[in-house]
Amino acid sequence: MAQTATKYIGSDVPRKEDPELITGQARYADDLTLPGMLHMVLVRSPHAHATVDNVDLSHALAVDGVVAAYSGADLADEWAGPLLMAWAVTPDIKNPPHWPLTKDKVRHQGDGVAVVIATSRAAAKDGADAVVVDYTPLSVVTDMEAALADGAPLVHDDAGTNASYTWKHSTGDADAAFASAPITIKERYVIQRAIPNAMEPRAILVQPNTAMGEYTMWSSTQIPHILKVAMVVATGIAESKLRVIAPKVGGGFGAKLQVYAEEALTLLVAKKLGQPVKWTEERSENYLATHHGRDQIQEMELAADAEGHITAYRVKIWANMGAYLQIITPGTPLLGAFVYCGCYGGDSYSLECTGVFTNTTPTDAYRGAGRPEATYAIERAMDALARKVGVSPVEIRRRNFHPSSDTSFSMPAGLTIDSGHYHEVLDQALELAGYDDLLADQKARRDRGDSKQLGIGFSTYLEMCGLAPSRILKALNYAAGGWEAATVRVSATGKVTVVAGTTPHGQSHATTFAQIVADDLGVPIDDVEVVTGDTQLAPLGMDTYGSRSLAIGGIAVHRAAEKVVAKARTIAAHELEVSEEDLDYEGGTFSVKGAPDQARTIPALAWSAWTAHALPDGMEPGLDSTAVYDAQNFVWPYGTHICAVEVDTDTGRVEVVKYVAVDDVGVQVNPQIVDGQVQGGVIQGIAEALFEEAVYDEHGTLMTGSMTNYEVPAASELPSLTIGRYTTASTTNEMGFKGVGETGTIASPPAVINAVIDALSVFGVTDVPRPASPENVWRTIQQARQAEGGQQ
Amino acid sequence: MIPAAFEYARAGSVDEAISLLGSNEDAKVIAGGHSLLPLMRLRFARPALVVDIDRLADLEYIRDGGDHIEIGALARMCDVAVDPLLRAESPLMAYTASVVGDPQVRHRATLGGCVAHGDPASDPPATLLALDATLVLRGPAGEREVASKDFFKGIFETDLGPQDILTSVRVPKTGSAGWSYQKFHRRAIDWAIVGVAALVHRDDGTVSSASVALTNMGAVPLRASAVESVLAGAAATAESVAAASEHAAEGTEPVSDTNASGEFRQHLARVLTRRALEEALAK
Numbered sequence A: 001m002a003q004t005a006t007k008y009i010g011s012d013v014p015r016k017e018d019p020e021l022i023t024g025q026a027r028y029a030d031d032l033t034l035p036g037m038l039h040m041v042l043v044r045s046p047h048a049h050a051t052v053d054n055v056d057l058s059h060a061l062a063v064d065g066v067v068a069a070y071s072g073a074d075l076a077d078e079w080a081g082p083l084l085m086a087w088a089v090t091p092d093i094k095n096p097p098h099w100p101l102t103k104d105k106v107r108h109q110g111d112g113v114a115v116v117i118a119t120s121r122a123a124a125k126d127g128a129d130a131v132v133v134d135y136t137p138l139s140v141v142t143d144m145e146a147a148l149a150d151g152a153p154l155v156h157d158d159a160g161t162n163a164s165y166t167w168k169h170s171t172g173d174a175d176a177a178f179a180s181a182p183i184t185i186k187e188r189y190v191i192q193r194a195i196p197n198a199m200e201p202r203a204i205l206v207q208p209n210t211a212m213g214e215y216t217m218w219s220s221t222q223i224p225h226i227l228k229v230a231m232v233v234a235t236g237i238a239e240s241k242l243r244v245i246a247p248k249v250g251g252g253f254g255a256k257l258q259v260y261a262e263e264a265l266t267l268l269v270a271k272k273l274g275q276p277v278k279w280t281e282e283r284s285e286n287y288l289a290t291h292h293g294r295d296q297i298q299e300m301e302l303a304a305d306a307e308g309h310i311t312a313y314r315v316k317i318w319a320n321m322g323a324y325l326q327i328i329t330p331g332t333p334l335l336g337a338f339v340y341c342g343c344y345g346g347d348s349y350s351l352e353c354t355g356v357f358t359n360t361t362p363t364d365a366y367r368g369a370g371r372p373e374a375t376y377a378i379e380r381a382m383d384a385l386a387r388k389v390g391v392s393p394v395e396i397r398r399r400n401f402h403p404s405s406d407t408s409f410s411m412p413a414g415l416t417i418d419s420g421h422y423h424e425v426l427d428q429a430l431e432l433a434g435y436d437d438l439l440a441d442q443k444a445r446r447d448r449g450d451s452k453q454l455g456i457g458f459s460t461y462l463e464m465c466g467l468a469p470s471r472i473l474k475a476l477n478y479a480a481g482g483w484e485a486a487t488v489r490v491s492a493t494g495k496v497t498v499v500a501g502t503t504p505h506g507q508s509h510a511t512t513f514a515q516i517v518a519d520d521l522g523v524p525i526d527d528v529e530v531v532t533g534d535t536q537l538a539p540l541g542m543d544t545y546g547s548r549s550l551a552i553g554g555i556a557v558h559r560a561a562e563k564v565v566a567k568a569r570t571i572a573a574h575e576l577e578v579s580e581e582d583l584d585y586e587g588g589t590f591s592v593k594g595a596p597d598q599a600r601t602i603p604a605l606a607w608s609a610w611t612a613h614a615l616p617d618g619m620e621p622g623l624d625s626t627a628v629y630d631a632q633n634f635v636w637p638y639g640t641h642i643c644a645v646e647v648d649t650d651t652g653r654v655e656v657v658k659y660v661a662v663d664d665v666g667v668q669v670n671p672q673i674v675d676g677q678v679q680g681g682v683i684q685g686i687a688e689a690l691f692e693e694a695v696y697d698e699h700g701t702l703m704t705g706s707m708t709n710y711e712v713p714a715a716s717e718l719p720s721l722t723i724g725r726y727t728t729a730s731t732t733n734e735m736g737f738k739g740v741g742e743t744g745t746i747a748s749p750p751a752v753i754n755a756v757i758d759a760l761s762v763f764g765v766t767d768v769p770r771p772a773s774p775e776n777v778w779r780t781i782q783q784a785r786q787a788e789g790g791q792q
Numbered sequence B: 001m002i003p004a005a006f007e008y009a010r011a012g013s014v015d016e017a018i019s020l021l022g023s024n025e026d027a028k029v030i031a032g033g034h035s036l037l038p039l040m041r042l043r044f045a046r047p048a049l050v051v052d053i054d055r056l057a058d059l060e061y062i063r064d065g066g067d068h069i070e071i072g073a074l075a076r077m078c079d080v081a082v083d084p085l086l087r088a089e090s091p092l093m094a095y096t097a098s099v100v101g102d103p104q105v106r107h108r109a110t111l112g113g114c115v116a117h118g119d120p121a122s123d124p125p126a127t128l129l130a131l132d133a134t135l136v137l138r139g140p141a142g143e144r145e146v147a148s149k150d151f152f153k154g155i156f157e158t159d160l161g162p163q164d165i166l167t168s169v170r171v172p173k174t175g176s177a178g179w180s181y182q183k184f185h186r187r188a189i190d191w192a193i194v195g196v197a198a199l200v201h202r203d204d205g206t207v208s209s210a211s212v213a214l215t216n217m218g219a220v221p222l223r224a225s226a227v228e229s230v231l232a233g234a235a236a237t238a239e240s241v242a243a244a245s246e247h248a249a250e251g252t253e254p255v256s257d258t259n260a261s262g263e264f265r266q267h268l269a270r271v272l273t274r275r276a277l278e279e280a281l282a283k
Helices: A018-022 A072-078 A121-130 A144-148 A174-180 A224-235 A261-273 A283-289 A371-389 A393-400 A422-433 A435-447 A470-475 A509-521 A549-576 A602-611 A671-690 A743-763 A774-791 B014-022 B036-041 B077-082 B084-089 B091-098 B103-108 B111-117 B123-130 B225-231 B238-245 B262-281
Strands: A038-044 A050-056 A066-071 A112-118 A132-137 A163-171 A183-194 A203-209 A214-219 A242-245 A277-280 A293-304 A310-322 A348-357 A452-459 A484-490 A496-500 A528-531 A583-586 A589-592 A595-601 A623-629 A638-648 A654-664 A722-725 B007-010 B027-030 B049-052 B062-064 B068-072 B134-139 B142-147 B152-154 B165-172 B178-184 B194-203 B206-215
Touching (some): A038 A261, A038 A283, A050 A072, A066 A072, A066 A121, A066 A261, A072 A112, A072 A261, A112 A261, A144 A293, A144 A310, A174 A293, A174 A310, A174 A348, A183 A371, A214 A224, A224 A242, A224 A261, A261 A277, A293 A371, A371 A393, A371 A452, A371 A743, A393 A422, A422 A435, A422 A638, A422 A654, A422 A722, A435 A452, A452 A743, A484 A549, A484 A602, A496 A549, A509 A528, A549 A583, A549 A595, A549 A623, A595 A602, A602 A623, A638 A743, A654 A671, A654 A743, A671 A722, A671 A743, B014 B027, B014 B049, B014 B165, B027 B036, B062 B084, B068 B084, B077 B084, B077 B103, B077 B111, B091 B123, B091 B178, B091 B194, B111 B123, B123 B178, B123 B206, B178 B262, B194 B262, B206 B225, B225 B238, B225 B262, B238 B262
Parallel strands (some): A038 A277, A214 A242, A310 A348, A496 A528, A654 A722, B007 B049, B027 B049
Antiparallel strands (some): A038 A112, A050 A132, A066 A112, A163 A348, A183 A293, A203 A214, A203 A277, A293 A310, A452 A638, A484 A496, A583 A589, A589 A595, A638 A654, B062 B068, B068 B165, B134 B142, B134 B165, B178 B194, B194 B206
16 A cells, blocks of 8 residues: 655664664663562572482571572472473374472482572572472483383383374375385485574573562563463463563573573562562573573485475474473474475475484473474475486586576475575575686696695575464464554654564564654654554564564564554545545655645654644544564575585594575565675574583483583684675565575585585595584595595 | 583683682683683583683783793783794793694684693793793792792692682793704694703804703603713714714603504604704804
């Protein structure tokens, strides 16, 4: 309806949120202090699996400053319910209750057994140190295959098995296709466990108002709205009595898409003591008690005709759940279950996923959530297929791409893709990479037997994001919807407030939503403020994850603005004494067709709506509107990433020497912010491919328990990226938005690993473990050389 | 994050520090804090008394000692790295300091603290060993000099007694000798997975003598004596370097951890020794 001038959308508007971040005036949860505030510290199990025989709190209570201490048994009767698990993926899923403190058995290192509350954090820490817990250690299982073997130690005795569920999805008859296919490949990949590392660890503050039975919780969370519902479930506090605020949040990457034991504990303890209580996570607790990501074993099969055109996909996944099912632990692999076919054609698709309990920290969503794992499998498998057919990685992809399309089309896993130009994006990436020069360099090194070999890797990925159409969530048995809400309010003086249900933790909502609304209403961007992250100010929302804030939340914002424009149009027509159809609308001004000096701006109409002196009969005063948007489809970003690595074959060290990313994320609201998301995502994916790995020993002790040996790379280890752009509007929504928050992390690991394998192909190597650390690469070369020697 | 409670005393002189150390059985010295504080924050170290010597300005110097250069124990790693005298006369020492940690660490951490901590993954100890440096210690009984080969006793164990303070390090001037320090690590901020310090004296196309010392190939820094003896008198060529380097891991028992297995460390020791010797011969 409204014609909008695109003045801000598409331009590099400087981030509105930066001044307070740069000057240190932004307030994170741990910055907040209240009078009478107490501090809580958890006592965590050093054992991965043990019975809790006795918890002696007496020494803790004797520590100066300690005001209270509770064991799991002390609090057991006070919970209204266990921690929320929202995604029972199958009717027969094993979902043992997960209580905020365990009372009888610990199931992973870091499992909470007691809390100590004191007048200072140091006293609470000393008190926690003084708690004496008697444990009887039990047999430990951390490996999924061992957990599924007969006689394995059971993480949950009552479940009778460590298999939580097996979920299946298929289209067509994959088995028949495999039986008759001239070419098949079968590969096995292991996706190592990753530890999310948000800059800001978690922190929680609860202020009780016991007189009114009201509670305010500040939490470093991605999901204040979902958290509020989960706290109602856990504590029985009425939803109307609880306010949840996500203040400034220093990164989440999915790890704050969670409802944590510490949130329920802080709330319950504040309620019991009638005083504000704060809990702040230490980094080493972050490694044990904040959820982990990935950790899958995959069997990936492709069936193809003699030229390598894929006819069928067959996938088996084992996903490590860890010790408990957190909010979407079992569903996380399913978020990737539809993209094991990438952006390629075919007729049939079969996928089976088994969730496995182990004595490890629970896993859950980590940037990309299921789709990085799927993309890794299909992009590795495409290279394996290319080897089998005897064509290049580029050619095998071209043979299998969906035809370029501006409109939607169906894909092998049974969903509908919004749009995409796969060939064109690959062309641009090859050009930016200087592919021919890279090939020439590679050949020269191979010819001279250089100890530093060059490898070139591709990832022509496809992702589905914009979580999520509520009808599809229902089909997947997810407990909630995937809609999003926004309110746009124009004040008497023409200033605009956007209240959004999505909550930022680095995504730039304040800037990009303001760009959308400033264009819709024709007002300066500085006149638009964005309010988020407070369930009292923004009561409707489903929060931020799955690259949904723009593609879902942004559409709600735009539609709310359109409703405001529609109301303003009625007022303008009334004031100008013409019919609405006789008005043009451009740049925030209604003008009479043929008489452009007869005009009203949105701020002028907001004044009219506020004074309400002469509104149309029956119209309510005020100029504001709320919209709730539920998408009918996902959005489907895609792109080509090309990675060139230099492998030191003497030491196994891999260096990324060139990285090109060309992504089609739909219409870009702010290209500079898009580039930032691509860079951060790619770097996080390179880190997974080359550096990061959570390692448990046979006792279930996390060996990579700090940043000293969990190798988060820094700028000195990472390349500069070459970023290209290609834009195809999404057909899912009227703005053409797709998503960009996760593309880089989804796309990059297979590009890097394919490059390492390409470099090592001179030794006959076709696989390398993740991460491609120096030792893993060196061992791969050693094994290949021994195999070669054995053949001679 | 929050250390266990401890007493704190700032020493006004080395003698006062020695006497403070004698006042409490469970006392620890702190200088730049980059070894002790991380352990205290994790409550792995719980000293009852922390004796701060960080402001003893008379221990923060780098000066010419004739045939050697004397480095005060509180000289910051960043100063050791860029000191013109060291870079001219004992460049292996200066360079090694430049690869420790990151700039923030090097601006706080002291050479003396690093050496006194006795961490096998730390870079400067191997270089001190390759240089045959001398360590100057002071305790209740006065001052004594200890050769670097006698100083390191085990993981986090040195010749320092409970009341001893390391006051300075004397590194020889290395003249025209070729040198190299090869550090293998995954991230610039990391400790060495393996490091190799090499110092090579040449005479008319032959190697007259070579010192090669290894970081993190055992509980203490080690001299690769088999490499040294093969190389002594050999031609200063890539071939003899390659042959000698094959002996680099002999007699070593490096740890296995999440960064590398012992077997991979032994392989790296051979590769890095070859690279160190090649670089030293090219200088």
